[in-house]
Amino acid sequence: MKKYSIVIAGGGSTFTPGIVLMLLDNLGRFPIRQIKFYDNDADRQEVVAKACGVMLKERAPEIAFSYTTDAERAFSDVDFCMAHIRVGKYAMRELDEKIPLKYGVVGQETCGPGGIAYGMRSIGGILKILDAMEKYSPNAWMLNYSNPAAIVAEATRRLRPDSRILNICDMPIDLMEKMANIAGLPSRKEMVVRYYGLNHFGWWSDIRDKDGNDLMPVIRRHMKEHGFSNAMSDSSQHIESSWNDTFLKARDVYALDPDTIPNTYLKYYLFPDYVVEHSNPQHTRANEVMENRERAVFSACRAVAEKGTAEGIGLEADVHASYIVDLAAAIGENTRERMLLIVPNEGAIENFDSEAMVEIPCILGKNGYEKIQMGKIPRFQKGLMEQQVAVEKLTVEAWIEGSYQKLWQALALSKTVPSARVARLILDDLVEANKEYWPALS
Ligand code: NAD
Ligand code: G6P
Ligand code: MN
Numbered sequence: 001m002k003k004y005s006i007v008i009a010g011g012g013s014t015f016t017p018g019i020v021l022m023l024l025d026n027l028g029r030f031p032i033r034q035i036k037f038y039d040n041d042a043d044r045q046e047v048v049a050k051a052c053g054v055m056l057k058e059r060a061p062e063i064a065f066s067y068t069t070d071a072e073r074a075f076s077d078v079d080f081c082m083a084h085i086r087v088g089k090y091a092m093r094e095l096d097e098k099i100p101l102k103y104g105v106v107g108q109e110t111c112g113p114g115g116i117a118y119g120m121r122s123i124g125g126i127l128k129i130l131d132a133m134e135k136y137s138p139n140a141w142m143l144n145y146s147n148p149a150a151i152v153a154e155a156t157r158r159l160r161p162d163s164r165i166l167n168i169c170d171m172p173i174d175l176m177e178k179m180a181n182i183a184g185l186p187s188r189k190e191m192v193v194r195y196y197g198l199n200h201f202g203w204w205s206d207i208r209d210k211d212g213n214d215l216m217p218v219i220r221r222h223m224k225e226h227g228f229s230n231a232m233s234d235s236s237q238h239i240e241s242s243w244n245d246t247f248l249k250a251r252d253v254y255a256l257d258p259d260t261i262p263n264t265y266l267k268y269y270l271f272p273d274y275v276v277e278h279s280n281p282q283h284t285r286a287n288e289v290m291e292n293r294e295r296a297v298f299s300a301c302r303a304v305a306e307k308g309t310a311e312g313i314g315l316e317a318d319v320h321a322s323y324i325v326d327l328a329a330a331i332g333e334n335t336r337e338r339m340l341l342i343v344p345n346e347g348a349i350e351n352f353d354s355e356a357m358v359e360i361p362c363i364l365g366k367n368g369y370e371k372i373q374m375g376k377i378p379r380f381q382k383g384l385m386e387q388q389v390a391v392e393k394l395t396v397e398a399w400i401e402g403s404y405q406k407l408w409q410a411l412a413l414s415k416t417v418p419s420a421r422v423a424r425l426i427l428d429d430l431v432e433a434n435k436e437y438w439p440a441l442s
Contacts, residue, residue, distance in 0.1 A: 001031050002031070002332070003031040003032060003033035004030065004031065004032050004033065004034075004079045004080060004328070004332055005032070005033055005034040005035075005036075005077055005078045005079050005080075006023070006032060006034065006035050006036070006078060006079065006080050006081075006082060006328070007035075007036040007037070007038055007074050007075060007078045007080075007081050007082070007133075008020075008035070008036070008037050008038070008081075008082050008083075008084075009038045009039070009074070009081055009082070009083040009084070009085055009129050010038075010039060010083060010084040010085035010086065010146065011037025011038055011039040011045040011048060011049060011067055012037075012039045012041055012044035012045035012047070012048050013048070013084045013085070013086070014289075014293050014294055014297040014298075015084055015145070015320060015321070016037065016048050016052065016084075017048060017051060017052060017055070017297060017300070017301065017315045018236075018315070018316060018317045018318060018320060018321040019082060019317070019321045019324060019325070020035065020052045020055060020056070021055065021315065021316065021317035021321065022317035022321035022322055022324075022325045023035065023325055024055070024056070024059050024060055025317060026325050026329065027060060029329055029333065030325065030328060030329040030332060030333065032060075032063055033062075033063065033064065034063065034064040034065075034077070034078075035052075035056065035063055035064075035065050036065070036066050036067065036068065036073075036074055036078065037049050037052070037066075037067035037068070037074075038067075038068060038069070038071070038074035038075070038129075039067075039069060039085075040069055041069075041089075042069050045067055045069070046067070047298055047301050047302060047305075048297075048298075048301050049067035050301065050304075050305040051300070051301035051302075051304035051305050051310065051315070052065070052301075053065055054304050054305060054308060054309065054310055055304065055310040055315075058309060058310060058311075071128075071129075071132040071136075072132070072136055074132070075129075075132040075133045075135070075136040075137055075140075076136040076137060077136075077137060078133070078136075078137045078140050079137070079139075079140055079141070079332065080140060080141050080142075080143060080328050080331075080332075081129065081133045081137075081140060081141070081142040081143070082143050082145075082324055082328070083126070083129055083142055083143070083144045083145065083146050084144075084145040084146055085122070085125050085126070085129070085146045086146070086147075087118075087121040087122050087124070087125040087437060088118075088121050088434075088436075088437055090286050090289060090290050090294065092117075092118070092121065092433070092434070092437070093109055093114075093118070093285075093286040093289075094284065094286035094287065095117075095430075095433045096108075096109065096113075096114030096115075096117045096118050096286075096430075097109065097114050097284035097285060097286055098281060098282075098284055099113070099114075099117075099426060099429045099430055099433060100112060100113040100114055100416075100426050101276065101279055101281040101284070102281065102426075102429070103422050103425055103426050104276055104418075104422075105272070105276065105416055105417055105418070105422060105426060106268050106272045106275050106276060106279075106416040107279060107281070107284055108268050108275075108285075108416075109147065109148075109285065109286075110147050110148040110149075110150070110199075110200050110265070111200060111265060111268040111269065111416060112268060112272075112414050112416030112417065113411050113414065113416070113417065113423075113426045113427070113430065115147075115148045115150075115151070116151075116391070116395050116407070116410055116411060116414070116430075117430045117433075117434060118147060118148050118151075119148045119150075119151030119152070119155075119392075119395050119396075119399075120395065120398070120399055120407070120434065120437070120438045120439075121434060121437040121438065122146055122147065122148065122151065122152050123151070123152065123155040123396070123399050124399075124437075124439075125146075126144065126146055126152050126155070126156065127155070127156070127159065127160065129142070130142055130156065130160055130163055130165055131160075134163065134164075139164075140164065141164045141165075141166065141328075141331055142163070142164060142165040142166070143166050143168065143324055143327050143328060144165055144166065144167045144168065145168060145169075145170070145324060148199070148200075149167045149168070149169055149199045149200075149342055150198050150199035150200065150201070150342065150357065150392050151392050151395055151396060152167060153167040153199065153342045153357040154357050154392050154393060154395075154396045155396045155399065157344055157355075157357055158396055158400070159400070164368070166327065166341055166342075166343075166368075166369070167199070167341070167342040167357075168323065168324065168327060168339075168340070168341060168342065169199050169200065169340070169342065169359065170237075170319065170320040170323055171200065171263060171264065171265065172195060172202070172263065172340050172359075173188065173319050173320070173322075173323045173340075174233050174235045174237070174238055174319055174320075175228055175233075175261075175263070175264065176188035176191060176193065177232075177233035177234060177235065177319055178228050178231035178232065178233045178247075179191070179204075179207060179215070179219050179228075179231070179261070181231045181232045181233065182218060182219055182222045182231050183207075183209070183215040183218050183219060184218075185209065185215075190209055190210060191207055191208065191209060191210075191215065192207075192208050192209075192210065192338065193206065193207050193208075193361065194206035194207075194361065194372070194374065195340055195359065195360065195361060196349055196358065196359070196360050196374040196377055196381070197263065197358065197359055197381065197385060198356070198357070198358060198359060198385055198388055198389055198392070199342050199357070199359050200263060200265035201263065201265060201266065201269070201359075201384070201385065201388050202262075202263045202359050203257070203260035203261065203262050203263065203381055204260060204261040205259070205260050205374075207219060207261070216261075219261060220254075220258065220261075223250065223251060223254040223261060224251065224254065224255075224258070225251070226248065226251060227247055227248045227249060227250035227251035227252075227253075227254065228247035228248075228250045228264065229244055229247040229248040231247075233319065234318055234319055235318050235319050235320065236316055236318045237293070237318060237320055240288060240292060242285060242288060245278065246264050246267060247264065249264075249267045249271065249274070250262060250264050250267070252267075252270075252271060252274075253266045253267050253270055253271070256270060256380070257378075257380055257381075259378075260381070266384075268416060269384065269388070269415045269416060272415070272416045296314075297315070300313050300314055300315050301315070323339075326339065327339060327364065330364035330365065331364060331365065331366060331368070332366070333366075334365045334366040335364065335365070336363055336364065336365050337363070337364050338361050338362070338363055338364075338372070339361070339362060339364055340359055340360065340361055340362070341359070341360070341362045341364075341369055342357050342358070342359045343357065343358065343359075343360065343362060343369065343371060344356075344357060344358075345357070345358045346371075347373075348360050348371045348372070348373055348374055349374045349375075349376075349377055350373075350374070350375055350376045351376045351377060351382060352377065352382060352385060352386075353386070353389060356385075356389045356393075357392075360372060360374055384415070387413060387415060388414075388415070390413055391410050391413050391414050392410075394406045394407070394409050394410035394413065395407065395410045398410060398441070399438075399439060402439045402440055402441050402442060403441065403442075404427075404431075404441040404442060407427060407441060408420070408423060408424055408427055411423035411424075411426060411427050412424075
């Protein structure tokens with residue numbers, strides 16, 4: 001069996017230890033000879049790297065391990081780049097969330113003005129990593145979690161159409177674990193689904209068990225009463241009460257179209273007034289993450305390095321890590337697994353923009369992916385998606401052309417923003433806050 005070499009870009013991410021643990025748990029089916037970390041913040045990365053170095057030494061000392069801020073060292077001799085960078089880190093996420101809220105508009109990491117601002121930061125960072133990977137390891141695959149995945153995917157479709165980058169999201173994965181639990185199945189892997197939409201903007205239209213039995217009726221009954229709440233999943237990520245509110249709110253999102261099961265992110269577009277009323281403009285999700293996940297992961301990493309062992313420290317691998325490792329294994333070992341990816345539509349959704357990046361099921365193997373046809377989608381979903389895909393495309397065009405006008409249009413078109421006037425007020429604050437990260441706009 002071939003042994004793979006992996007670079008994790010965004011080595012200092014809170015999700016890095018989980019991915020390393022998941023790689024270690026899967027060595028039997030996906031053998032590894034080397035793991036490297038790459039980040040542009042050496043100090044942050046070092047904390048995570050020291051802990052992962054201990055974990056690797058304890059469990060698989062034969063795997064070569066190194067970490068660097070040098071692109072040539074990082075991207076030479078690799079088969080996969082697993083990327084999860086956050087350009088501007090939590091400090092900028094906090095501003096993405098708080099600036100729109102000042103104007104009574106949804107403040108969210110990937111949706112609305114915050115997502116647009118984050119997209120304008122991420123594009124350059126992702127292109128740099130993708131180019132380095134293709135220069136030093138031309139046959140490698142980049143598996144990308146970096147957000148906002150919809151905008152990153154559109155940017156790479158436009159600017160690097162031949163690149164081997166696959167963009168993914170863990171939200172449907174956690175929700176499918178919950179739906180499997182609702183249907184009495186041990187895991188999402190026992191389900192075969194049809195799902196269509198944009199990233200953080202999609203719907204399940206069909207869910208069956210492996211014998212073809214329809215699971216939609218039992219899931220619908222649960223959604224009608226509880227949304228995605230009262231359902232179990234092996235996620236250490238979506239656990240705070242703010243996430244539980246989101247899972248419960250899916251009940252109201254579901255009520256709009258009881259024929260399909262919605263992604264939780266649709267609440268930001270369909271109930272923006274509710275979201276704003278339930279937000280604290282002084283304390284947003286970025287603050288919660290810094291107080292909870294970031295603090296927990298970094299203190300656990302420091303403890304592992306200090307004690308020289310990872311045993312009993314509480315770092316764990318969950319569905320987020322399992323999905324990216326499954327994807328790498330599917331390509332490396334040609335498993336032909338069916339997984340959701342964000343890919344160019346090109347007719348997969350028949351009555352939708354062929355040049356849109358859509359999230360749909362695909363079959364994964366050593367030559368990449370094959371898309372599953374989704375046919376025609378209903379008017380409600382299509383209408384919403386037309387508007388949102390235009391927002392994403394205008395954002396990418398604004399980045400490419402340095403166009404203030406197009407970015408204003410993107411904000412004004414977002415369903416989360418009430419008027420072009422408010423769009424402009426928010427945009428001007430975002431321009432000021434993002435001076436270091438965005439291309440100059442005129
Ligand atoms: P984090 O801030 O803890 O980690 C991000 C790391 O990226 C940091 O160490 C930072 O220094 C590094 N970084 C920033 N800019 C960089 C650049 N240009 N080059 C190299 N490294 C750079 O963030 P996190 O909360 O762990 O999340 C990481 C990323 O994963 C985010 O983009 C987040 O949105 C994304 N994410 C995506 C999904 C999904 O469903 N697609 C799920 C979870 C997290
Ligand atoms: C889900 C989404 C990710 C997003 C994350 C935010 O997992 O799929 O795209 O980054 O939620 O979670 P957080 O805990 O950082 O708010
Ligand atoms: Mn996601």
